[in-house]
Amino acid sequence: MRLLTFRMGADTRWGLSTADGVLDIAAAQEELNGDARPFTPSCDRLAELSELLERAKGHEDLFFDEADLQLGPCLPVANKIICIGLNYRRHAREANMAEPKAPILFAKYNNCLASAHDNINLPTTRYQYDYESELAVVIGKQVKRVSPEEALDCVFGYCVANDLSERELQMSAGQWTIGKMLDGFLPVGPYLVTADEVGDPQNLGIRCWVNGELRQDSNTSDMIFSVAELISYISCYATLEPGDIIVTGTPEGVILGMENKVWLKPGDEVVVEIDKLGRLSNRMTTTDN
Template sequence: MKLLVYRLKKALGDYRVGAFVEERVIDLNEAYRQLLLHQGEIDLVRNINSLLPTNISDYYSLGEVAFERSKEAIDFTMRNGLTKGVYDKEEVELAPPIPKGSKIICVGKNYKDHVMEMKSDIPDFPVLFNKFSNAIIGAEDSIQKSVYTEKLDYEGELTIVIGKEASHVRKEEALHYILGYTIGNDISARDLQKRTPQWLQGKSLDHSSPIGPWVVTGDEIQNPANLSIKTFVNGELRQNSNTEHLIFNIPFLIEFVSRLITLEPGDVILTGTPDGVGFGMEPPQYLQAGDTVKVEIEKIGTLENKVVDEKKSIR
Protein backbone atom coordinates (compact mmCIF):
# COMPACT_ATOMS: atom_id res chain seq x y z
CA MET A 1 0.00 0.00 0.00
CA LYS A 2 1.13 3.52 -0.80
CA LEU A 3 -0.05 5.61 2.13
CA LEU A 4 -0.28 9.37 1.65
CA VAL A 5 -1.65 12.61 3.10
CA TYR A 6 -3.73 14.78 0.77
CA ARG A 7 -6.39 17.43 0.41
CA LEU A 8 -8.51 18.45 -2.56
CA LYS A 9 -7.16 21.43 -4.48
CA LYS A 10 -10.64 22.82 -5.10
CA ALA A 11 -11.61 22.73 -1.43
CA LEU A 12 -8.33 23.24 0.48
CA GLY A 13 -9.83 21.75 3.61
CA ASP A 14 -8.10 19.61 6.19
CA TYR A 15 -5.53 17.07 5.07
CA ARG A 16 -6.75 13.47 5.11
CA VAL A 17 -5.21 10.01 4.89
CA GLY A 18 -5.39 8.27 1.53
CA ALA A 19 -3.80 5.56 -0.56
CA PHE A 20 -2.38 5.79 -4.07
CA VAL A 21 -3.80 2.94 -6.14
CA GLU A 22 -3.61 2.59 -9.93
CA GLU A 23 -2.81 6.28 -10.43
CA ARG A 24 -5.71 7.46 -8.25
CA VAL A 25 -6.09 8.57 -4.64
CA ILE A 26 -8.55 6.67 -2.44
CA ASP A 27 -9.76 8.36 0.75
CA LEU A 28 -9.36 5.55 3.29
CA ASN A 29 -11.87 6.85 5.81
CA GLU A 30 -14.57 7.16 3.15
CA ALA A 31 -13.70 3.80 1.61
CA TYR A 32 -13.98 2.07 4.99
CA ARG A 33 -17.27 3.88 5.66
CA GLN A 34 -18.65 2.53 2.38
CA LEU A 35 -17.53 -0.98 3.35
CA LEU A 36 -19.27 -0.79 6.74
CA LEU A 37 -22.45 0.52 5.14
CA HIS A 38 -22.39 -2.38 2.71
CA GLN A 39 -22.06 -4.76 5.66
CA GLY A 40 -24.97 -3.09 7.47
CA GLU A 41 -22.76 -1.97 10.36
CA ILE A 42 -24.62 1.29 11.02
CA ASP A 43 -23.42 1.62 14.63
CA LEU A 44 -19.81 1.27 13.52
CA VAL A 45 -20.30 3.91 10.84
CA ARG A 46 -21.14 6.43 13.58
CA ASN A 47 -17.63 5.87 14.99
CA ILE A 48 -15.85 5.83 11.65
CA ASN A 49 -13.30 8.52 12.60
CA SER A 50 -12.02 6.45 15.50
CA LEU A 51 -12.03 3.22 13.50
CA LEU A 52 -10.01 4.68 10.62
CA PRO A 53 -8.93 8.27 11.37
CA THR A 54 -8.55 10.96 8.75
CA ASN A 55 -5.66 12.53 10.71
CA ILE A 56 -2.29 10.94 10.02
CA SER A 57 -1.14 11.11 13.67
CA ASP A 58 -4.26 9.28 14.86
CA TYR A 59 -3.96 6.86 11.98
CA TYR A 60 -0.42 5.84 12.92
CA SER A 61 -1.38 5.49 16.57
CA LEU A 62 -3.74 2.63 15.64
CA GLY A 63 -0.80 0.65 14.29
CA GLU A 64 -1.51 -2.59 12.45
CA VAL A 65 -5.27 -2.25 12.98
CA ALA A 66 -5.36 0.81 10.71
CA PHE A 67 -3.22 -0.99 8.16
CA GLU A 68 -5.54 -4.02 8.01
CA ARG A 69 -8.70 -1.90 7.81
CA SER A 70 -7.11 0.15 5.03
CA LYS A 71 -6.37 -2.95 2.98
CA GLU A 72 -9.98 -4.12 3.41
CA ALA A 73 -11.27 -0.70 2.36
CA ILE A 74 -9.05 -0.53 -0.71
CA ASP A 75 -10.00 -4.04 -1.80
CA PHE A 76 -13.71 -3.27 -1.41
CA THR A 77 -13.39 -0.02 -3.39
CA MET A 78 -11.50 -1.62 -6.25
CA ARG A 79 -13.67 -4.74 -6.50
CA ASN A 80 -16.84 -2.70 -6.65
CA GLY A 81 -15.56 0.13 -8.82
CA LEU A 82 -16.58 2.78 -6.30
CA THR A 83 -16.00 6.42 -7.18
CA LYS A 84 -16.99 8.30 -4.02
CA GLY A 85 -13.86 9.44 -2.23
CA VAL A 86 -11.71 8.43 -5.22
CA TYR A 87 -9.79 11.19 -7.00
CA ASP A 88 -7.44 11.70 -9.90
CA LYS A 89 -3.95 12.63 -8.75
CA GLU A 90 -4.31 16.02 -10.45
CA GLU A 91 -7.24 16.83 -8.14
CA VAL A 92 -5.22 16.63 -4.94
CA GLU A 93 -2.18 18.19 -3.32
CA LEU A 94 0.10 16.12 -1.15
CA ALA A 95 1.57 16.84 2.27
CA PRO A 96 4.44 14.97 3.95
CA PRO A 97 3.15 11.49 4.87
CA ILE A 98 4.26 11.78 8.50
CA PRO A 99 2.74 13.42 11.60
CA LYS A 100 3.71 17.02 12.31
CA GLY A 101 5.28 16.14 15.67
CA SER A 102 7.37 13.22 14.46
CA LYS A 103 10.94 12.74 15.59
CA ILE A 104 13.11 13.19 12.51
CA ILE A 105 16.35 11.30 13.07
CA CYS A 106 19.07 11.46 10.44
CA VAL A 107 22.10 9.24 9.94
CA GLY A 108 25.30 10.76 8.58
CA LYS A 109 28.31 9.06 7.02
CA ASN A 110 26.49 5.83 6.20
CA TYR A 111 27.87 5.06 2.72
CA LYS A 112 31.62 4.48 2.42
CA ASP A 113 32.01 6.35 -0.89
CA HIS A 114 30.13 9.35 0.51
CA VAL A 115 32.40 9.37 3.57
CA MET A 116 35.40 9.47 1.25
CA GLU A 117 34.06 12.30 -0.94
CA MET A 118 33.38 14.32 2.23
CA LYS A 119 37.04 13.75 3.20
CA SER A 120 36.04 12.19 6.48
CA ASP A 121 36.61 8.97 8.44
CA ILE A 122 34.39 5.90 8.48
CA PRO A 123 32.58 5.99 11.83
CA ASP A 124 32.62 3.21 14.41
CA PHE A 125 29.04 4.02 15.40
CA PRO A 126 26.14 5.62 13.51
CA VAL A 127 26.41 9.41 13.35
CA LEU A 128 23.03 10.74 14.46
CA PHE A 129 21.59 14.22 14.15
CA ASN A 130 18.07 15.57 13.86
CA LYS A 131 15.88 17.85 11.85
CA PHE A 132 12.91 19.78 13.15
CA SER A 133 9.44 19.75 11.61
CA ASN A 134 9.88 23.31 10.30
CA ALA A 135 12.29 21.89 7.72
CA ILE A 136 9.94 19.27 6.32
CA ILE A 137 8.00 19.87 3.10
CA GLY A 138 5.97 17.61 0.85
CA ALA A 139 6.45 16.14 -2.60
CA GLU A 140 4.84 19.09 -4.36
CA ASP A 141 6.43 21.89 -2.34
CA SER A 142 9.45 23.97 -3.26
CA ILE A 143 12.82 23.69 -1.52
CA GLN A 144 13.48 27.07 0.03
CA LYS A 145 17.04 28.36 -0.40
CA SER A 146 17.79 30.47 2.66
CA VAL A 147 19.39 33.87 2.16
CA TYR A 148 22.01 32.75 4.70
CA THR A 149 23.54 29.99 2.56
CA GLU A 150 25.47 29.93 -0.68
CA LYS A 151 26.23 26.21 -0.53
CA LEU A 152 22.90 24.39 -0.60
CA ASP A 153 23.31 20.68 -1.31
CA TYR A 154 21.10 17.63 -1.94
CA GLU A 155 21.18 14.20 -0.30
CA GLY A 156 18.76 11.53 -1.54
CA GLU A 157 17.98 8.99 1.20
CA LEU A 158 15.88 5.93 1.92
CA THR A 159 13.66 6.92 4.84
CA ILE A 160 12.14 4.58 7.44
CA VAL A 161 8.73 5.25 8.99
CA ILE A 162 8.13 3.63 12.38
CA GLY A 163 4.84 1.76 12.83
CA LYS A 164 4.79 0.92 16.54
CA GLU A 165 6.60 1.88 19.72
CA ALA A 166 10.17 0.64 19.65
CA SER A 167 12.43 0.56 22.69
CA HIS A 168 15.48 -1.70 23.10
CA VAL A 169 14.59 -3.59 19.94
CA ARG A 170 16.83 -6.45 18.83
CA LYS A 171 17.98 -6.18 15.22
CA GLU A 172 16.53 -9.61 14.47
CA GLU A 173 13.06 -8.17 15.18
CA ALA A 174 13.67 -4.66 13.85
CA LEU A 175 11.76 -4.87 10.57
CA HIS A 176 8.55 -5.69 12.48
CA TYR A 177 8.61 -2.16 13.95
CA ILE A 178 8.68 -0.46 10.55
CA LEU A 179 5.41 0.65 8.97
CA GLY A 180 7.06 1.37 5.65
CA TYR A 181 9.52 3.34 3.60
CA THR A 182 9.54 6.66 1.82
CA ILE A 183 12.01 9.04 0.16
CA GLY A 184 13.83 11.85 1.90
CA ASN A 185 16.06 14.62 0.59
CA ASP A 186 18.34 15.77 3.40
CA ILE A 187 18.96 19.24 2.00
CA SER A 188 22.10 20.62 3.63
CA ALA A 189 23.60 24.09 3.80
CA ARG A 190 27.26 23.08 3.74
CA ASP A 191 28.61 26.49 4.74
CA LEU A 192 26.37 26.55 7.82
CA GLN A 193 26.85 22.85 8.56
CA LYS A 194 30.63 23.05 8.61
CA ARG A 195 31.21 26.26 10.52
CA THR A 196 30.76 24.42 13.85
CA PRO A 197 31.25 20.77 14.96
CA GLN A 198 27.45 20.43 15.31
CA TRP A 199 25.53 20.07 12.03
CA LEU A 200 22.05 21.15 13.09
CA GLN A 201 22.14 24.70 11.72
CA GLY A 202 22.94 23.43 8.24
CA LYS A 203 20.39 20.64 8.32
CA SER A 204 17.14 22.17 9.57
CA LEU A 205 16.51 25.36 7.60
CA ASP A 206 12.88 26.34 7.13
CA HIS A 207 10.98 24.59 4.31
CA SER A 208 14.05 22.85 2.99
CA SER A 209 13.76 19.06 3.27
CA PRO A 210 11.21 17.11 1.22
CA ILE A 211 9.77 13.77 2.37
CA GLY A 212 7.31 11.74 0.29
CA PRO A 213 5.40 11.37 -1.86
CA TRP A 214 3.95 8.43 0.08
CA VAL A 215 4.91 5.62 2.44
CA VAL A 216 5.18 2.20 0.82
CA THR A 217 4.22 -0.31 3.50
CA GLY A 218 6.67 -2.98 4.57
CA ASP A 219 4.73 -5.86 3.02
CA GLU A 220 5.65 -4.47 -0.40
CA ILE A 221 9.35 -3.98 0.42
CA GLN A 222 10.49 -7.06 2.29
CA ASN A 223 14.17 -6.50 1.51
CA PRO A 224 15.09 -2.82 2.00
CA ALA A 225 18.76 -3.81 1.81
CA ASN A 226 18.72 -4.00 -1.99
CA LEU A 227 17.07 -0.90 -3.45
CA SER A 228 18.60 1.30 -6.11
CA ILE A 229 18.76 4.99 -5.20
CA LYS A 230 19.39 7.79 -7.67
CA THR A 231 19.40 11.58 -7.52
CA PHE A 232 19.14 13.89 -10.53
CA VAL A 233 19.71 17.64 -10.67
CA ASN A 234 18.12 19.29 -13.71
CA GLY A 235 18.02 15.86 -15.35
CA GLU A 236 21.70 15.08 -14.71
CA LEU A 237 22.36 11.89 -12.75
CA ARG A 238 24.41 12.82 -9.69
CA GLN A 239 23.89 9.96 -7.20
CA ASN A 240 23.62 6.34 -8.30
CA SER A 241 23.92 3.65 -5.64
CA ASN A 242 22.10 0.89 -3.77
CA THR A 243 21.05 0.47 -0.15
CA GLU A 244 23.18 -2.68 -0.02
CA HIS A 245 26.12 -0.29 0.45
CA LEU A 246 24.89 1.10 3.78
CA ILE A 247 27.63 0.90 6.41
CA PHE A 248 25.03 0.42 9.15
CA ASN A 249 22.04 -1.47 7.77
CA ILE A 250 18.43 -0.85 8.73
CA PRO A 251 18.05 -3.56 11.41
CA PHE A 252 21.25 -2.33 13.07
CA LEU A 253 20.02 1.27 12.97
CA ILE A 254 16.68 0.39 14.58
CA GLU A 255 18.47 -1.54 17.33
CA PHE A 256 21.02 1.23 17.88
CA VAL A 257 18.58 4.13 17.92
CA SER A 258 15.91 2.35 20.00
CA ARG A 259 18.46 1.69 22.75
CA LEU A 260 18.92 5.44 23.09
CA ILE A 261 15.53 6.87 22.11
CA THR A 262 12.06 5.36 22.29
CA LEU A 263 10.71 5.45 18.75
CA GLU A 264 7.00 6.08 18.30
CA PRO A 265 4.54 5.55 15.43
CA GLY A 266 5.19 8.12 12.70
CA ASP A 267 8.81 8.80 13.68
CA VAL A 268 11.22 8.71 10.75
CA ILE A 269 14.86 7.79 10.23
CA LEU A 270 16.71 9.12 7.18
CA THR A 271 19.28 6.38 6.65
CA GLY A 272 22.07 8.33 4.99
CA THR A 273 23.06 9.40 1.48
CA PRO A 274 25.42 7.83 -1.08
CA ASP A 275 28.23 9.59 -2.92
CA GLY A 276 27.60 12.12 -5.65
CA VAL A 277 26.58 15.16 -3.61
CA GLY A 278 27.37 18.62 -4.92
CA PHE A 279 30.03 19.22 -2.25
CA GLY A 280 32.05 16.27 -3.56
CA MET A 281 32.21 17.41 -7.19
CA GLU A 282 35.19 19.16 -8.74
CA PRO A 283 34.43 22.01 -8.60
CA PRO A 284 31.53 21.76 -6.11
CA GLN A 285 28.07 22.17 -7.65
CA TYR A 286 25.50 23.68 -5.29
CA LEU A 287 21.78 24.16 -5.77
CA GLN A 288 20.46 27.44 -7.10
CA ALA A 289 16.98 28.89 -7.46
CA GLY A 290 15.33 27.34 -10.51
CA ASP A 291 17.03 23.96 -10.12
CA THR A 292 14.98 20.76 -9.95
CA VAL A 293 16.07 17.88 -7.74
CA LYS A 294 14.63 14.40 -8.29
CA VAL A 295 15.28 11.40 -6.04
CA GLU A 296 14.25 7.94 -7.24
CA ILE A 297 14.21 4.86 -5.02
CA GLU A 298 13.33 1.44 -6.37
CA LYS A 299 9.87 0.15 -5.34
CA ILE A 300 8.95 3.51 -3.82
CA GLY A 301 8.85 6.05 -6.62
CA THR A 302 10.04 9.58 -7.24
CA LEU A 303 10.38 12.71 -5.10
CA GLU A 304 10.86 15.82 -7.24
CA ASN A 305 11.10 19.40 -5.99
CA LYS A 306 12.11 22.79 -7.35
CA VAL A 307 14.45 25.18 -5.57
CA VAL A 308 13.32 28.75 -4.95
CA ASP A 309 14.92 31.70 -3.20
CA GLU A 310 13.62 32.33 0.30
CA LYS A 311 12.23 35.75 -0.61
CA LYS A 312 10.33 34.25 -3.56
CA SER A 313 8.95 31.23 -1.71
CA ILE A 314 5.16 30.97 -1.56
CA ARG A 315 4.97 28.19 1.04
Protein backbone atom coordinates in the same frame (compact mmCIF):
# COMPACT_ATOMS: atom_id res chain seq x y z
CA MET B 1 0.03 -0.56 -0.23
CA ARG B 2 1.03 2.93 -1.32
CA LEU B 3 -0.17 5.75 0.91
CA LEU B 4 0.01 9.47 0.28
CA THR B 5 -1.46 12.67 1.62
CA PHE B 6 -3.27 15.35 -0.33
CA ARG B 7 -4.23 18.91 0.45
CA MET B 8 -7.88 19.91 0.46
CA GLY B 9 -8.31 23.51 1.50
CA ALA B 10 -6.64 23.92 4.86
CA ASP B 11 -6.72 20.17 5.51
CA THR B 12 -4.19 17.47 4.72
CA ARG B 13 -5.88 14.09 4.21
CA TRP B 14 -4.55 10.56 3.98
CA GLY B 15 -5.13 8.66 0.76
CA LEU B 16 -4.45 5.17 -0.55
CA SER B 17 -3.16 5.04 -4.13
CA THR B 18 -4.87 2.26 -6.12
CA ALA B 19 -5.53 1.32 -9.72
CA ASP B 20 -9.00 2.86 -9.31
CA GLY B 21 -7.69 6.17 -7.99
CA VAL B 22 -6.85 7.57 -4.57
CA LEU B 23 -9.11 6.36 -1.79
CA ASP B 24 -9.93 9.11 0.72
CA ILE B 25 -9.24 7.14 3.89
CA ALA B 26 -11.07 9.42 6.33
CA ALA B 27 -14.17 9.64 4.13
CA ALA B 28 -14.20 5.86 3.60
CA GLN B 29 -13.80 5.15 7.32
CA GLU B 30 -16.67 7.44 8.21
CA GLU B 31 -19.03 6.38 5.42
CA LEU B 32 -18.40 2.63 5.53
CA ASN B 33 -17.45 2.03 9.17
CA GLY B 34 -18.82 5.02 11.08
CA ASP B 35 -15.24 5.54 12.24
CA ALA B 36 -14.03 9.11 12.81
CA ARG B 37 -10.58 8.22 14.18
CA PRO B 38 -7.70 9.94 12.41
CA PHE B 39 -5.52 7.56 10.44
CA THR B 40 -2.04 6.91 11.82
CA PRO B 41 0.76 4.90 10.18
CA SER B 42 0.85 2.07 12.70
CA CYS B 43 1.36 -1.59 11.88
CA ASP B 44 -1.76 -2.64 13.79
CA ARG B 45 -3.95 -0.73 11.30
CA LEU B 46 -2.66 -2.44 8.16
CA ALA B 47 -5.27 -5.23 8.16
CA GLU B 48 -7.98 -2.67 8.84
CA LEU B 49 -6.77 -0.61 5.88
CA SER B 50 -6.87 -3.63 3.55
CA GLU B 51 -10.43 -4.40 4.64
CA LEU B 52 -11.44 -0.77 4.11
CA LEU B 53 -10.12 -0.87 0.55
CA GLU B 54 -12.13 -4.01 -0.20
CA ARG B 55 -15.33 -2.46 1.16
CA ALA B 56 -14.75 0.76 -0.78
CA LYS B 57 -14.74 -0.95 -4.17
CA GLY B 58 -17.67 0.31 -6.18
CA HIS B 59 -18.01 3.50 -4.12
CA GLU B 60 -16.72 5.87 -6.78
CA ASP B 61 -17.45 8.92 -4.62
CA LEU B 62 -14.66 7.87 -2.26
CA PHE B 63 -11.93 7.94 -4.93
CA PHE B 64 -10.07 10.81 -6.58
CA ASP B 65 -7.96 11.01 -9.70
CA GLU B 66 -4.40 11.36 -8.39
CA ALA B 67 -3.54 13.78 -11.21
CA ASP B 68 -6.13 16.21 -9.83
CA LEU B 69 -4.69 16.24 -6.30
CA GLN B 70 -2.15 18.54 -4.71
CA LEU B 71 0.02 16.11 -2.79
CA GLY B 72 1.38 16.78 0.67
CA PRO B 73 4.33 15.14 2.42
CA CYS B 74 3.70 11.39 2.54
CA LEU B 75 4.03 11.73 6.31
CA PRO B 76 2.62 15.16 7.19
CA VAL B 77 3.63 15.14 10.87
CA ALA B 78 6.37 13.12 12.52
CA ASN B 79 6.88 12.35 16.19
CA LYS B 80 10.66 12.31 15.75
CA ILE B 81 12.85 12.85 12.68
CA ILE B 82 16.17 11.12 13.28
CA CYS B 83 18.80 11.47 10.55
CA ILE B 84 21.99 9.51 10.00
CA GLY B 85 25.27 10.99 8.78
CA LEU B 86 28.09 9.27 6.84
CA ASN B 87 26.24 5.99 6.45
CA TYR B 88 27.46 5.00 2.97
CA ARG B 89 30.99 3.71 2.51
CA ARG B 90 31.73 5.54 -0.72
CA HIS B 91 30.22 8.76 0.65
CA ALA B 92 32.56 8.61 3.66
CA ARG B 93 35.49 8.21 1.27
CA GLU B 94 34.46 11.19 -0.89
CA ALA B 95 34.19 13.28 2.29
CA ASN B 96 37.70 12.16 3.31
CA MET B 97 36.34 10.88 6.60
CA ALA B 98 36.78 7.54 8.33
CA GLU B 99 33.81 5.21 8.45
CA PRO B 100 32.06 5.82 11.80
CA LYS B 101 32.24 3.16 14.49
CA ALA B 102 28.67 3.93 15.55
CA PRO B 103 25.82 5.73 13.73
CA ILE B 104 26.09 9.53 13.63
CA LEU B 105 22.71 11.02 14.58
CA PHE B 106 21.25 14.48 14.12
CA ALA B 107 17.72 15.88 14.10
CA LYS B 108 15.29 17.53 11.75
CA TYR B 109 11.84 18.79 12.71
CA ASN B 110 8.31 19.01 11.34
CA ASN B 111 9.00 22.41 9.75
CA CYS B 112 11.37 20.58 7.37
CA LEU B 113 8.70 18.30 5.87
CA ALA B 114 7.68 19.11 2.30
CA SER B 115 5.93 17.24 -0.49
CA ALA B 116 7.34 15.51 -3.54
CA HIS B 117 6.49 18.51 -5.74
CA ASP B 118 6.81 21.54 -3.46
CA ASN B 119 9.09 24.42 -4.33
CA ILE B 120 11.85 24.70 -1.73
CA ASN B 121 12.85 28.16 -0.54
CA LEU B 122 16.59 28.89 -0.37
CA PRO B 123 17.17 31.93 1.88
CA THR B 124 19.44 34.44 0.15
CA THR B 125 21.45 34.94 3.35
CA ARG B 126 23.17 31.60 2.59
CA TYR B 127 24.41 29.90 -0.57
CA GLN B 128 26.09 26.51 0.14
CA TYR B 129 22.95 24.48 -0.56
CA ASP B 130 23.33 20.75 -1.23
CA TYR B 131 21.12 17.71 -1.92
CA GLU B 132 21.20 14.26 -0.31
CA SER B 133 19.09 11.42 -1.73
CA GLU B 134 18.03 9.14 1.13
CA LEU B 135 15.86 6.19 2.08
CA ALA B 136 13.48 7.15 4.88
CA VAL B 137 12.00 4.57 7.26
CA VAL B 138 8.66 5.14 9.01
CA ILE B 139 8.22 3.29 12.29
CA GLY B 140 4.89 1.54 12.88
CA LYS B 141 5.22 0.04 16.38
CA GLN B 142 6.42 1.25 19.75
CA VAL B 143 9.77 -0.41 20.43
CA LYS B 144 12.54 -0.14 23.00
CA ARG B 145 15.84 -2.05 22.87
CA VAL B 146 14.79 -4.12 19.87
CA SER B 147 17.34 -6.54 18.43
CA PRO B 148 18.58 -6.17 14.84
CA GLU B 149 16.95 -9.52 14.06
CA GLU B 150 13.51 -8.20 15.08
CA ALA B 151 13.92 -4.55 14.14
CA LEU B 152 12.32 -4.68 10.68
CA ASP B 153 9.10 -6.01 12.22
CA CYS B 154 8.45 -2.51 13.61
CA VAL B 155 8.67 -0.79 10.21
CA PHE B 156 5.41 0.50 8.76
CA GLY B 157 6.91 1.54 5.44
CA TYR B 158 9.52 3.40 3.43
CA CYS B 159 9.67 6.54 1.34
CA VAL B 160 12.01 8.70 -0.73
CA ALA B 161 13.61 11.68 1.04
CA ASN B 162 15.93 14.54 0.13
CA ASP B 163 17.96 15.68 3.15
CA LEU B 164 18.67 19.20 1.89
CA SER B 165 21.52 20.95 3.68
CA GLU B 166 23.26 24.30 3.99
CA ARG B 167 26.87 23.23 4.31
CA GLU B 168 28.44 26.37 5.76
CA LEU B 169 26.01 26.33 8.67
CA GLN B 170 26.39 22.58 9.05
CA MET B 171 30.17 22.58 9.15
CA SER B 172 30.97 25.86 10.91
CA ALA B 173 28.69 25.57 13.92
CA GLY B 174 30.31 22.50 15.46
CA GLN B 175 27.12 20.46 15.05
CA TRP B 176 25.02 19.54 12.04
CA THR B 177 21.41 20.29 12.95
CA ILE B 178 21.47 24.04 12.28
CA GLY B 179 22.45 23.43 8.66
CA LYS B 180 19.73 20.81 8.23
CA MET B 181 16.65 22.28 9.94
CA LEU B 182 15.60 24.99 7.47
CA ASP B 183 11.95 25.15 6.43
CA GLY B 184 11.09 22.60 3.74
CA PHE B 185 14.50 20.92 3.86
CA LEU B 186 13.12 17.37 3.98
CA PRO B 187 10.82 16.61 1.03
CA VAL B 188 9.34 13.10 1.44
CA GLY B 189 7.17 11.08 -0.91
CA PRO B 190 5.28 10.94 -3.08
CA TYR B 191 4.31 7.60 -1.50
CA LEU B 192 4.72 5.88 1.83
CA VAL B 193 5.05 2.27 0.66
CA THR B 194 4.28 -0.42 3.21
CA ALA B 195 7.15 -2.69 4.21
CA ASP B 196 5.59 -5.83 2.75
CA GLU B 197 5.75 -4.33 -0.75
CA VAL B 198 9.36 -3.22 -0.40
CA GLY B 199 10.96 -6.37 0.94
CA ASP B 200 14.70 -6.10 1.63
CA PRO B 201 15.58 -2.44 2.32
CA GLN B 202 19.27 -3.20 1.71
CA ASN B 203 18.83 -3.85 -2.00
CA LEU B 204 17.29 -0.69 -3.42
CA GLY B 205 18.75 1.46 -6.16
CA ILE B 206 18.94 5.15 -5.20
CA ARG B 207 19.53 8.01 -7.62
CA CYS B 208 19.58 11.82 -7.79
CA TRP B 209 19.52 14.22 -10.75
CA VAL B 210 20.12 17.97 -10.76
CA ASN B 211 18.67 19.72 -13.82
CA GLY B 212 18.64 16.35 -15.60
CA GLU B 213 22.27 15.48 -14.77
CA LEU B 214 22.72 12.23 -12.85
CA ARG B 215 24.66 13.04 -9.67
CA GLN B 216 24.05 10.05 -7.40
CA ASP B 217 23.64 6.45 -8.55
CA SER B 218 24.07 3.88 -5.80
CA ASN B 219 22.37 1.14 -3.83
CA THR B 220 21.33 0.85 -0.20
CA SER B 221 23.62 -2.20 0.02
CA ASP B 222 26.48 0.33 0.44
CA MET B 223 25.15 1.41 3.86
CA ILE B 224 27.62 1.02 6.71
CA PHE B 225 24.81 0.42 9.21
CA SER B 226 21.74 -1.39 7.85
CA VAL B 227 18.19 -0.24 8.48
CA ALA B 228 17.80 -3.01 11.07
CA GLU B 229 21.01 -1.99 12.83
CA LEU B 230 19.97 1.66 12.90
CA ILE B 231 16.58 0.88 14.42
CA SER B 232 18.16 -1.37 17.04
CA TYR B 233 20.84 1.19 17.93
CA ILE B 234 18.46 4.14 18.23
CA SER B 235 15.93 2.13 20.24
CA CYS B 236 18.57 1.46 22.90
CA TYR B 237 18.46 5.14 23.83
CA ALA B 238 15.04 6.43 22.73
CA THR B 239 11.70 4.67 22.50
CA LEU B 240 10.62 4.56 18.86
CA GLU B 241 6.93 5.13 18.17
CA PRO B 242 4.53 4.98 15.20
CA GLY B 243 5.13 8.00 13.01
CA ASP B 244 8.84 8.38 13.79
CA ILE B 245 11.07 8.78 10.72
CA ILE B 246 14.64 7.54 10.40
CA VAL B 247 16.43 9.11 7.42
CA THR B 248 19.23 6.66 6.72
CA GLY B 249 22.03 8.61 5.04
CA THR B 250 23.12 9.52 1.52
CA PRO B 251 25.40 7.84 -1.01
CA GLU B 252 28.34 9.43 -2.79
CA GLY B 253 27.84 12.24 -5.30
CA VAL B 254 26.85 15.22 -3.16
CA ILE B 255 28.21 18.68 -3.98
CA LEU B 256 30.22 18.76 -0.75
CA GLY B 257 32.40 15.93 -2.06
CA MET B 258 33.16 17.58 -5.41
CA GLU B 259 36.38 19.41 -6.22
CA ASN B 260 34.45 22.10 -8.13
CA LYS B 261 31.51 22.91 -5.89
CA VAL B 262 28.58 24.54 -7.69
CA TRP B 263 25.93 24.83 -5.00
CA LEU B 264 22.20 24.61 -5.60
CA LYS B 265 20.55 27.88 -6.56
CA PRO B 266 17.03 29.14 -7.24
CA GLY B 267 15.67 27.59 -10.44
CA ASP B 268 17.48 24.26 -10.02
CA GLU B 269 15.37 21.09 -10.10
CA VAL B 270 16.41 18.17 -7.89
CA VAL B 271 14.91 14.74 -8.57
CA VAL B 272 15.41 11.81 -6.18
CA GLU B 273 14.31 8.26 -7.01
CA ILE B 274 14.45 4.96 -5.15
CA ASP B 275 13.46 1.56 -6.55
CA LYS B 276 9.89 0.52 -5.61
CA LEU B 277 9.19 3.87 -3.88
CA GLY B 278 8.83 6.40 -6.70
CA ARG B 279 10.47 9.78 -7.18
CA LEU B 280 10.21 13.28 -5.82
CA SER B 281 10.99 16.39 -7.84
CA ASN B 282 11.52 19.77 -6.18
CA ARG B 283 12.31 23.13 -7.69
CA MET B 284 14.61 25.41 -5.69
CA THR B 285 13.27 28.92 -5.34
CA THR B 286 13.70 32.01 -3.17
CA THR B 287 11.52 34.59 -1.49
CA ASP B 288 14.47 36.74 -0.36
CA ASN B 289 14.34 35.78 3.30
